[in-house]
Amino acid sequence: MARVRTKDAAAFETLYDAYHRLVYGVAFRVAGDAAAAEDITQAVFLKIWTAPERFIEGNFGGWIARVARNQALDSIRRKSHAEAELSDAMPANDLLEERVFSEIDADSVRRALAQLPADQREPIELGFFGGITHAEIARRSGIPLGTIKTRIRAGLGKLRSALEGTVTV
């Protein structure tokens, strides 16, 4: 990212090669449409090229995935003219964030997610990819809000533990 900040196009290309599948995958999962996912991916990378200072340091993969998610949610909301309930399309990253997993791959995560109980996995996936609030998740599922929050916390804790056992920490 340091070289990208100096407008090094070759460095930017390397960055694209490393993260475009993640960005596109998140965009596709949120938007549910290949053409929209490409537009969102293009928007995300061009934003990074024009405003690289928004990323400070830490877990770049987590940050860019969040940028992609928020960009996709904003895109959907613009199409449906809905008011933004979540997301800042390009959030400044949090200094608290750390790169915990030095190696992580989609297959490992999918396997770990699949091992979670459905009542924990579903609110997690709805909250992240569906872009809805915990209150909306509770309303849709007919489960009390407090229960939903507890299940999200429990599920994320299990996911972390599962990944610690399968990937390099």
Place this chain on the structure above:
Amino acid sequence: MNAHDAILDDVAVYALGALPPDQARAVREHMTTCPECTAEYRRLKPAVDAVAYSAEACTDAVSGAVVPSPRLKARIMDQVRGSDVPRRLSNVGEMRAVRPIVWPAYAVAAACLAVALVTTAFNISLNEAVNSSKSQIALLETQAKMLHLKVAAQSIELADLTSTDSQHYAVENGEVVRHGNRLYIAMQSMSAPPRGKVYQAWIMRKGGTAMTPSVTFMPDHSGVAVVHVPAAASQVVEVAVSMEPEGGSKQPTSKPAFLVKLT
């Protein structure tokens, strides 16, 4: 569950990004003074990032996603290398504005179909125009032939009427002319018949006992009439003209304007 446990749950939802903005702000403020919640956030945030990785594009059936097209990279790098991003683009709509036009297959097919339909319609229209022109040309050719024949007939009439070989039989205001086997009535200063009336020629054939009806005619506005009598002149012994009702008569109904014997 105590009150702080509830806040720890909120931290988890915050890490997931599923808190509304006002509650997210409250959690962030709380973490600045709560080491326990900050630690929980640090613990759970990597799991949220991992959730994102679960969607990383691949071609397997689990995610259902496919990899982006190679054109996407080319599009982005073209803009990056060409410094084609003069300012911060804030939304996808703007991105679309700088996106090169790549026609999807269905659009190309639709365009081709539209061109084919337009071309077909144009061809049909052109064929109709050509056919119409052909009809007009055929009509003009027929009219030209008729005009040519009329001119030729008039030329013959003129030649017959002026020929020194013709026989001229004078009548009041005109003459009857016989040239070979052709017979004419040539009149001048002929008064126009009243409405509903025409002039009609009559002929008496050799050996005949009664006048036979022949052509009807009208003088022009100057009172001139040159009429070819359709009969073999050699077989006609008398010619007469009378005024008759339109359409002609089988028998003369009025006193003849003239009657001349061709002797």
